Amino acid sequence: MNTRIFTLLIAFLAMMPSVGWGQTYKVSFADGIPEGFISETIDGIAGDKWSLKDAFIISINGEEQKLKEADFASGFSVEPGSTVSLALKEKSGINPTVYAGYNMVSFNLEEGTNITSITSLSFTMPDADVTIKDMVFEKKTFPFQIRFFSDNAYEYEIWESIEGLDAHYENMDGEIITEALYRDKVRLVLKPTIGYRIESIAKVSRTLRNYERNNFMSSSPQDVTRNLQKDEEKGYYYEEFLMPQAKVDTRIFAKNTNNGDNPDGPVTKVVPIDYNLTVSPTPSNGAITFGEDGTQTTANYKEQVRVNVTPSEGYHVVRSSLYYTIEGSDEKIPITMTNSVYSFVMPAANVTVHAEFAEGAEQMYLVSIADSEYGTISANPTEAKANEMINLTIASDEGYQLKELYYVANGSTEQVMISGTSFEMPAADVTVYATFEKTSGSNDNSGDDIHHPQRPIKYYNIYVDTICPGLDVETSKDVVAEGHQVSAYLTIQAECDTTGMRFEYKRGLFGYWQDLKDLEGVQPGEYIIKNIYTDIYIRALDATLPEEEPTGLDDLEGIQAYAKEGSIYVYTPNREEVTIVSMNGAILKHEEQIGWQSYTVNRGIYIVRIGDKVFKLKN
Numbered sequence: 001m002n003t004r005i006f007t008l009l010i011a012f013l014a015m016m017p018s019v020g021w022g023q024t025y026k027v028s029f030a031d032g033i034p035e036g037f038i039s040e041t042i043d044g045i046a047g048d049k050w051s052l053k054d055a056f057i058i059s060i061n062g063e064e065q066k067l068k069e070a071d072f073a074s075g076f077s078v079e080p081g082s083t084v085s086l087a088l089k090e091k092s093g094i095n096p097t098v099y100a101g102y103n104m105v106s107f108n109l110e111e112g113t114n115i116t117s118i119t120s121l122s123f124t125m126p127d128a129d130v131t132i133k134d135m136v137f138e139k140k141t142f143p144f145q146i147r148f149f150s151d152n153a154y155e156y157e158i159w160e161s162i163e164g165l166d167a168h169y170e171n172m173d174g175e176i177i178t179e180a181l182y183r184d185k186v187r188l189v190l191k192p193t194i195g196y197r198i199e200s201i202a203k204v205s206r207t208l209r210n211y212e213r214n215n216f217m218s219s220s221p222q223d224v225t226r227n228l229q230k231d232e233e234k235g236y237y238y239e240e241f242l243m244p245q246a247k248v249d250t251r252i253f254a255k256n257t258n259n260g261d262n263p264d265g266p267v268t269k270v271v272p273i274d275y276n277l278t279v280s281p282t283p284s285n286g287a288i289t290f291g292e293d294g295t296q297t298t299a300n301y302k303e304q305v306r307v308n309v310t311p312s313e314g315y316h317v318v319r320s321s322l323y324y325t326i327e328g329s330d331e332k333i334p335i336t337m338t339n340s341v342y343s344f345v346m347p348a349a350n351v352t353v354h355a356e357f358a359e360g361a362e363q364m365y366l367v368s369i370a371d372s373e374y375g376t377i378s379a380n381p382t383e384a385k386a387n388e389m390i391n392l393t394i395a396s397d398e399g400y401q402l403k404e405l406y407y408v409a410n411g412s413t414e415q416v417m418i419s420g421t422s423f424e425m426p427a428a429d430v431t432v433y434a435t436f437e438k439t440s441g442s443n444d445n446s447g448d449d450i451h452h453p454q455r456p457i458k459y460y461n462i463y464v465d466t467i468c469p470g471l472d473v474e475t476s477k478d479v480v481a482e483g484h485q486v487s488a489y490l491t492i493q494a495e496c497d498t499t500g501m502r503f504e505y506k507r508g509l510f511g512y513w514q515d516l517k518d519l520e521g522v523q524p525g526e527y528i529i530k531n532i533y534t535d536i537y538i539r540a541l542d543a544t545l546p547e548e549e550p551t552g553l554d555d556l557e558g559i560q561a562y563a564k565e566g567s568i569y570v571y572t573p574n575r576e577e578v579t580i581v582s583m584n585g586a587i588l589k590h591e592e593q594i595g596w597q598s599y600t601v602n603r604g605i606y607i608v609r610i611g612d613k614v615f616k617l618k619n
Contacts, residue, residue: 023079025080025125025130026075026076028129028130029052029132030131034050035137058076059087080125080127081125084124086104100245100246102137103140105136107133110133141179141182142182142248143247145249146169147250148160148162149253152256152265162254163196165198168189171185173607174609183243186242187238187239188240189236191236194592197270197271199269199270201268202267203223204224205222205250207222207250224239227241234590253268254268275347275349277296277298277299277351283356284357285311286310290307301346305343306342315359316364317357317363325351327349327352332479335353364384365386365425365426365429366429367425369432374400376530384425386425387424390424394434397436401436403437407431407433418432459482460534460535461478461535462477462479463535463536465538473489475488476488482532485531488505503539505536507533558572561608568601569597570610571595576594578592579608580599581607588601589601606618
């Protein structure tokens, strides 16, 4: 080579150090545990030890690097322009690492005085040393699965459920969950459904390791039956544990046959509760028994209970006195007759039946009046023997006249037309119906809808609240059958100041207050509320007092719940199971309801589970 050319080449290279052929720079890690990584001790369980080498897989230009502990401690070299990527190491061989329970969210890349936030977990190496710092982790979410099996044998037979047993997962606030974050504390709950009790649990196993490897799902089921604790008062089993870094597959077995070696092994036994049937006080001049043969003393939830009413010679049962109460409630629920048989559907509680017998050998029957639009009806008497005459008083609204009048006997669907304003009482309870039409001959048939008793009748409560001294409010009934009406009677003493007084009613707990004076009846001081399909609230109060409406209302798909003044109020449009759980996990209420129901509780925060909906309420 020409000496002059060689000299010029050397000088040129000396002037261009920035080309950096073969030059590398270091990637280092700052000290410190990533934000979101749990390293502290949890409930007595040792925390996780943080290790850079165990935590990360480092790739350069897509190729995984075999780095040593010293490389993470002092930094590793990378050529400028290379792509450096970080990923959490989820496995060590075939075993998961603790880092499998996390996602890496971001980190900061420090280059001199410049700091760049990296969320893609990869960066292009600059012409300078860099430091990875301020790493942020988040815990992964893993799902639950609960399955029922016939027995713990080699050939599993999958069941949809075990009758009377409810199994689910809850968080520590008592809310039902289908997934949880790694290391969160969760609770497996095995509880009886309404009307059942758990006698024993055969076996429960849970898969704590569940990873896809080469399209094969590996698992290590753990028998957790002995870890189950029983709440003797509430009658349910539960187990609390920290969420593993895996899908949780829980298997509940009806039998534990020990893989076929022990066919008579333990069984999961869930049986109906026998609720007591009693009569109190013991009636005079007659007897009340239960069942076909009169010897039944208990019944299961939702069982149809036959009530045998046997008057002594020369006596009859007073029909309005025949009702039952549920343990823990003073509500009087009428016992109805269908096809000459008295019966009711057993609730999930002990039941006490009440009845009175009066002198007179003949059976007495009840007369009920169905609500009607554009007019009212009253009957005299409202309880009579067969073949006695019942007189009706009919009052039509202005501009309307009676169109049709008939009764339907209990246990029948036949409409017996009534001629005039009286009829002869049959040997059965009856409901009287009327329709009214406009006197102008209008074709408006809006009043022609007729109520027919095609299904079990529901009953609603009438609540009265007065705060004015000298004011008396009474109602014709405390409990009203659906579709019927109630009269409210207002009596004002001379010393009561009624200036600006409000006399109001509303339909249902969340209805709007309306003026009762717009519903005046057929006599002074009477106000008639028709077409009752909810509880009715009536109040008389000073107009200067502010109106109170419920607060804290939650509403999910027609289900409503709120807490107020030591009670939790729940509305369900359909029959639903309602469970009220305290923050320490104790089940305070567990029953079935439809419509509005109130539950008395202490002040505090509660989880209210209604069907598959969950509310968190503060009282």
